[in-house]
Amino acid sequence: MRYLAILSILILTACGVDGEPERPERAAPVAGLSISGTAEIGISGSL
Known part of the structure; x- marks a missing residue:
């Protein structure tokens, strides 16, 4: 969970x-x- 929070912060700061x-x-x-x-x-045609 901690790594997910750090990854989210890094992605948001890159915007x-x-x-x-x-x-x-x-x-x-x-x-x-x-x-x-x-x-x-x-x-086209008919039989």
């Missing part, structure tokens, strides 16, 4: 060592060609 979290910058969309949609292939 935020490098400072507050920073929001990543938004990547600019790349200009160019974009294609979207669906395609279906199959066989």
